[in-house]
Amino acid sequence: MRYLPLTAENRAEMLEQIGAATVDDLFVDVPVEARLAGPIAGLPNHASEMAVERHMAALAGKNVSAGSVPFFLGAGAYRHHVPASVDHLIQRGEFLTAYTPYQPEIAQGTLQVLFEFQTQVARLLGTEIANASMYDGSTAAWEAVAMAGRVTKRSKAVLCSGLHPHYVSTIRTMAKFTGDTIEWAAPRLEAEPDTAGVIAAIDAETACVVVQYPDILGRVTDLAAIAEAAHAQGALLVAVVTEPVALGLIEAPGNLGADIVVGEGQSLGVGLQFGGPYLGLFGCREKFVRQMPGRLCGETVDAEGRRGFVLTLSTREQHIRREKATSNICTNAGLCALAFSIHMTLLGGEGLGQLARVSHARAQQAATRLAKAPGVSVLNSAYVNEFTVVLPSDARDAVRRMADRQVLGGVSLGRLYPDAPELANGLLVCTSELTTDADIEALGSALEGVLA
């Protein structure tokens, strides 16, 4: 048992020191009837490193990894190139195997990273401040709606139809706790988001309007118009960014009037990982800081006057406030925040702009190619690196049949909206700097093949 350093001699010696005859004497408080006599029946016993690696590699080998085929999936999880140094650095044991930095004198590495991360995220989102991360984009959106309720003392949230349906479902789960009213309807297959409809839904009871930017169909919403309408009613604008790379090209939501901006940070540094762990980004106006959820890192000085960093404003948090806390969250996504921050440090604003431009150019190229396929049309009037095409038949079927041809051709709207048959022919197509000319041609041919 390679992870256990105690030897039989150690155990005997330690039991003697304790004054116990056997280790079971230490479990004396467990009622006899609840104690298992031996290892749980029917389960395998310990295995060698090579045996476990063989088992896991065999399971991994059954999957079609994104990098092994032409790949066009997005819808809230994005595949970008992660520089080799990112994964190397996050595997340094001093980062990987540290705990939450509750002892700041010996955690300045993690804390300074968090301070840098908060600055990077705030500038990216266009907000005054940002926190040290949350679980993922969907739970960050949940927390933003809850926070808007605390700020405005209102309990209705208007969700734009273009908000990722998993985020909608997650926010609805939150509303089951809080009793908030959530207004939402599935999107329509139109070239532009329904900005007028969102604005019309805002009233004096509305705590916040939640707008995804770009939205689930890849469309870009006029945030400034919605911000103005929301503020006129005393409501907050919560912007949700599932693809932060897009902000290399389009204006940051905070600069367009959003009061809270949340996002999924996975597309920088973290990778796809079949859906998690991901990285929740959370920024807002400074005046709301004491209503903010999650951990915050702040600058201070030590007893000798040297600059240092600590977790701060923990009087908002559960371990101090217990039932009066702003959120029950007691962890963030520290290592994913580190990966994001390192990738952002390599890119800088300049590199993020280039990354967004290349990803966008590939999307235009893919849209041009797909529009040539018989019966296929591109929906969006504007998009960054993800757009919607409308097929002549159910896109779920097309996705499965393209996968049979070793092309991962996109995300069908039918999978995301099983209750909305009018969306069934929609297919979300996403590109990045990893997309090649050959990938785009393979997609075009595969789609034509399965539709033929």
Next chain:
Amino acid sequence: MNAPNASGWRPEMGSADAADQVTASGDRALMLEEPLIFELAAPGTTGVDFDPPAASPLTSLGKFLRKDPLALPGLSEPETVRHYTRLSRQNYAIDLGPFPLGSCTMKHNPRLNEKVARLPGFADLHPLSPQQAVPGALEVINQLAFWLIELTGMHGVAMSPKAGAHGELCGVLCIKAALQARGDDRKVMLVPESAHGTNPATAAFAGFAIENIPANAEGRVDLAALLARLGPDVAGVMITNPNTCGLFERDMKAISDAVHAAGGYVYCDGANFNAIVGKVRPGDLGIDAMHINLHKTFSTPHGGGGPGSGPVVLSKALSPFGPLPYTVREADGSVRLVEEEDGASEHPQGFGRMAAFHGQMGMFTRALAYILSHGADGLRQVAEDAVLNANYVLRSLDGELDAPFGASGPCMHEALFSDAGLADGFSTLDIAKGLIDEGFHPMTVYFPLVVHGAMLVEPTETESKAGLDRFIASLRSLAQRAKQGDPALKSAPHFAPRRRLDETQAARKPVLVWKGDQPA
């Protein structure tokens, strides 16, 4: 062990007045200061090269384009590697030594787990890939779910919660959904005062009124007080077992039976599962829901504060109310993911989603590799060694530090001490900061709240006896210094990258982002 680490490197070694010497750089040999990235470079550069396509017109985005470029510096690879490597050296970590934080289970993180999680067949999978392209990934989720159910003796498991506290929310929502399904509007959640802070925060967020149940003199839930409070308004109880005093709740089964008889449900905080994994199954104790911190018992790395992973095992009574998605094994042996498309027909009482996608897959692969490595026999040994190590620490400090429940019998996987007997003006905090100078991470301090100046030590099973002996020797020395009132201890740490930090200033006027390039 009179002089632990006597041969170890110390920054002020050399001459008596080394501490007063100033270097021009501000660095001291391997003690390296590091500026912020914003102080290292200005915006406008990048450390990444791209392959631009032949043509890249910015069509259709006209009015949406950014006005100004994003003002963040981009560093070259060598600068980046050096920045983060230098910062990493200012962190303590399990890889450097014991990290005995009570209730955090800071055990060794096996590197095989890191290796398998990075296989492209796991790491490079999109969560919305068609199911036919990801059978091995669904198999991982299902195999881990199977192990968690077997190890806990429960009926089902919700895999998607992102961390322990998120799992608590999931479990409490299952309770709420089960009550609603039978038209029952119970409003009170009972929480023992020794509970983790997340428990009352979770129950309050779920709209329950919190009522505390006191602890008895031996550090356990006061059974009589709990039984007296049960009634038709009590939705359930949230209990931590083993509890935060490091003790097993002997009356757990009696508590569960009484709560069930009164129409409520039992939530167990599984943060301390490491003490009993393979030895006791919570399902046998009448638990209805319990989250499992994969980053504690099942060794996935803490990463400086996450990501965690908090699957929730559920009893037969609560399983129908669990969230989407989940996996099912079909008759042909294949594994299918049940999400929105099938959920309405197959899981009609489920409450929806805890989060986007399927949970912390990267943690599932690591936890499964860990579980397979230990197997049923090894996990049992994990619990036994974790409990043995904690009792060894507890008894080795007899007469040195006050153990308030030392007379209650053996502890489980963590040893609890108080500040009783320290000299006037000396506190738990001084011992904690003294441990930093001794080269150890401090234990959990001032928790649980039921003990004055609590020090909660959880060594875990991955500490060797020799390592424990060094830790005990240091703690013994610090206890003696604190009893004698050694003034040098009051200003510890002396040898860390920073002295004590001014947390009051940080909170009074929060500086949360760098503004060095903006006009004051």
